[in-house]
Amino acid sequence: xxxxNKSVKRRSRxxxxxxxxxxxxxxxxxxxxxxxxxxxxxxxLGISLTNWTGLSAPKFIGFDNYSKLFxxxxxxKDSIIATxxxxxxxxxxxxxxxxxxAMLLNRKIPxxxxxxxxxxxxxxxxxxxxxxxxxxxxxxxxxxxxYLLSEIGLHKVLFIADSSHVVPSLSLISVWLxxxxxxxxxxxxxxxxxxxxxxxxxxxxxxxARFRHITLPSMSPIIFxxxxxxxxxxxxxxxxxxxxxxxxxxxSSRFMTYLMYDQAFVNYKLGYAxxxxxxxxxxxxxxxxxxxKTSKGWIFDEGGDDDK
Amino acid sequence: xxxxxxxxxxxxxxxxxxxxxITLVVVVFFAVLVLFPIWWIFRTSLMTNxxxxxxxxxxxxxxxxxxxxxxxxxxxxxxKYLWNTxxxxxxxxxxxxxTATLCGYAFARLRFRGKKLIWALxxxxxxxxxxxxxxPLYIGWTRGLGLHDSYLPLILPYFCGGGAFNxxxxxxxxxxxxxxxxxxxxxxxxxxxxxxxxxxxxxxRPAMIVVALFIFIGLxxxxxxxxxxxxxxxxxxxxxxxxxxxxxxxxxxxxxxxATCMSFAPGVLFYVIGQKYFVEGITLTGMxx
Numbered sequence: 310x311x312x313x314n315k316s317v318k319r320r321s322r323x324x325x326x327x328x329x330x331x332x333x334x335x336x337x338x339x340x341x342x343x344x345x346x347x348x349x350x351x352x353x354l355g356i357s358l359t360n361w362t363g364l365s366a367p368k369f370i371g372f373d374n375y376s377k378l379f380x381x382x383x384x385x386k387d388s389i390i391a392t393x394x395x396x397x398x399x400x401x402x403x404x405x406x407x408x409x410x411a412m413l414l415n416r417k418i419p420x421x422x423x424x425x426x427x428x429x430x431x432x433x434x435x436x437x438x439x440x441x442x443x444x445x446x447x448x449x450x451x452x453x454x455x456y457l458l459s460e461i462g463l464h465k466v467l468f469i470a471d472s473s474h475v476v477p478s479l480s481l482i483s484v485w486l487x488x489x490x491x492x493x494x495x496x497x498x499x500x501x502x503x504x505x506x507x508x509x510x511x512x513x514x515x516x517x518a519r520f521r522h523i524t525l526p527s528m529s530p531i532i533f534x535x536x537x538x539x540x541x542x543x544x545x546x547x548x549x550x551x552x553x554x555x556x557x558x559x560x561s562s563r564f565m566t567y568l569m570y571d572q573a574f575v576n577y578k579l580g581y582a583x584x585x586x587x588x589x590x591x592x593x594x595x596x597x598x599x600x601x602k603t604s605k606g607w608i609f610d611e612g613g614d615d616d617k
Numbered sequence: 618x619x620x621x622x623x624x625x626x627x628x629x630x631x632x633x634x635x636x637x638x639i640t641l642v643v644v645v646f647f648a649v650l651v652l653f654p655i656w657w658i659f660r661t662s663l664m665t666n667x668x669x670x671x672x673x674x675x676x677x678x679x680x681x682x683x684x685x686x687x688x689x690x691x692x693x694x695x696x697k698y699l700w701n702t703x704x705x706x707x708x709x710x711x712x713x714x715x716t717a718t719l720c721g722y723a724f725a726r727l728r729f730r731g732k733k734l735i736w737a738l739x740x741x742x743x744x745x746x747x748x749x750x751x752x753p754l755y756i757g758w759t760r761g762l763g764l765h766d767s768y769l770p771l772i773l774p775y776f777c778g779g780g781a782f783n784x785x786x787x788x789x790x791x792x793x794x795x796x797x798x799x800x801x802x803x804x805x806x807x808x809x810x811x812x813x814x815x816x817x818x819x820x821x822r823p824a825m826i827v828v829a830l831f832i833f834i835g836l837x838x839x840x841x842x843x844x845x846x847x848x849x850x851x852x853x854x855x856x857x858x859x860x861x862x863x864x865x866x867x868x869x870x871x872x873x874x875x876a877t878c879m880s881f882a883p884g885v886l887f888y889v890i891g892q893k894y895f896v897e898g899i900t901l902t903g904m905x906x
Contacts, residue, residue, distance in 0.1 A: 328729035330809040334719040335735065338784060341777025342735075346742045349753035356753065363756075410647060418641045426892055427648045430655070433888040436838040437856035438880035441863050442658040445870055451670050453657050460673075485651065537744075545748050548840050552860045566748045566841070573752050574845055583752055590749045597744060 353590070357583035367580065374584035385585070387560035388568045389592065391476060395564060396543040398480035403487035403539055408532070411494035412524070425495065429488035436486075440553045443482050444469060469554060472561035479549045479562065490535050497531035498524070526609040533604050537597065544593050565589045655881070662686070662875035669870055682871075689875040692865070697851070698858035699883060705771050705854065706836050710829040712772075713779030717828055718821070720778050721787025722813050726799065743781040748841075755845055766848045771839075775832060783828045790824035791817055826894040830887070837884060855880050 357374055361367035378385055414425055431439065446453045447468035455465045468478040505523045514522070525532075547566035550556050556563035556571065563571075569589065573582035661669060662685055663678040689695075723729070724736055758770035778784055794817065802812050818825070840856045847857060859880050866873055 327727050331723040331727035331729035334723040337716040338720040338778030342738050342742060345774055345777055349750035352753035353749060413640050413644050416637055416640045418637055424644050424648055428651055433884040434881045435856050437840045437860050438877045441859055442877045445874060446654055446657060456674055541746055545746050551840050586749055593746050
């Protein structure tokens with residue numbers, strides 16, 4: 310009895326020493342989580358109920374900002390459409406492209422490491438510089454793409470100066486940038502046990518059947534992860550509008566985050582911008598929620614649980 | 618019988634070789650597509666304006682006008698912008714990697730009360746889009762703490778855990794290291810921090826380098842926050858400097874492309890150095906679990 314008590318006491322002393330170390334380690338993250346994440350998250354809601362401009366003291370105006378957003382805002386509808394259109398094209402394009410490239414790079418070809426590095430390069434270039442660089446490729450009269458079009462006898466296209474072409478043109482750039490998805494897919498493909506493929510091959514399954522019934526199911530958690538991350542990133546798109554289009558032509562590239570930036574930091578309508586933020590957040594949450602809900606149906610889980 | 622089997626094996630091998638050859642051709646084709654825009658930008662940066670507007674355009678510049686870069690440097694203060702960018706990036710990378718490692722260690726190895734809750738808050742913030750907190754943070758930094766035209770709002774967040782994703786990544790790495798190593802060190806009388814510094818940290822070096830690279834890329838690509846917090850042109854980063862420079866020189870494409878190429882260079886250099894760890898790190902981070 311006595312020895313048990315003693316050992317319990319000693320255990321708890323070890324525990325508390327361990328816990329103390331853990332808390333010391335977690336202090337920075339804890340401060341960050343509270344002051345950089347959760348307090349600001351609640352503040353967005355609070356500020357969105359005021360008419361704050363940053364100059365005078367904020368006044369509580371209830372849901373006025375929201376009703377204005379839904380009834381009389383000239384930009385919000387175009388902005389939501391542009392954002393979802395952009396995200397749909399970019400996510401679909403970059404997922405297909407990067408899975409395709411990853412599957413090619415998973416085969417035993419010479420200089421694999423070199424090619425892997427090549428496809429990752431666009432991702433390490435500063436985004437602002439990429440958009441400036443591509444604006445030259447898209448240039449109306451002397452840009453490379455218009456040269457190609459005229460060579461094959463087509464009309465010139467005003468890629469980023471035409472309201473119906475700007476979003477697809479910008480999403481082509483974000484597909485080009487999808488090198489990090491390739492690396493993650495590649496890591497996943499290397500974990501697909503090759504015995505399955507060999508067994509299926511002996512059973513006479515062709516390439517497509519093996520892709521459909523082995524590669525896709527065993528990759529599904531990674532496909533989900535990439536889909537989620539790429540959706541969150543693309544729905545928040547802002548850099549092309551900031552560095553290149555300023556939301557134009559017309560409102561065709563006035564993405565939601567850019568709209569928020571414009572209201573808050575150009576027009577100083579902080580309260581109104583926070584209401585916009587909350588709408589963006591709701592849309593993002595809805596999309597991720599749907600993704601999580603439907604994922605249960607198609608994610609193939611081997612039941613590998615980690616230590617948590 | 619065995620001859621038939623041998624023949625089948627041989628034809629299978631041949632088939633595989635053809636498939637790999639086709640794969641290689643397709644990969645080369647796509648690699649050229651990916652690199653082509655960068656080449657086009659680079660070749661433009663070495664041309665005279667007359668040559669840029671020539672038809673049909675040529676793939677190579679007639680003479681390689683590296684003097685364009687000298688001209689660009691007179692207007693585009695690249696070295697200053699690079700220095701400013703480094704003032705933000707270097708402390709952020711160091712502090713972010715270090716604090717993420719501390720947290721990852723606590724989550725991976727230590728037992729303490731409230732672990733599940735703090736972990737949930739941490740992972741939850743990974744899904745929280747960055748733009749949601751933008752305006753309140755701006756108000757907090759500038760109104761609350763009076764940090765106008767300062768780099769601190771860009772740097773200090775990295776002293777606070779280095780981002781949830783990075784903590785997650787480090788934790789995954791530490792979990793994969795056998796606990797026996799720690800236990801052996803404990804028997805030798807090492808404390809928790811000693812274990813962290815002399816056993817865990819050396820073992821997760823690739824992961825720490827990957828985290829540093831992720832922080833680097835994050836800051837590298839974040840035009841929005843730099844635009845909000847930095848006003849004075851002497852404090853511009855590369856991204857701000859380039860965006861502004863493009864506005865100044867709307868039509869001079871060769872100088873604009875020279876400035877673009879200069880902005881590309883540090884990232885490429887950084888990547889070439891860290892490349893090995895990058896792929897290895899992401900591959901090892903237990904994307905599988």
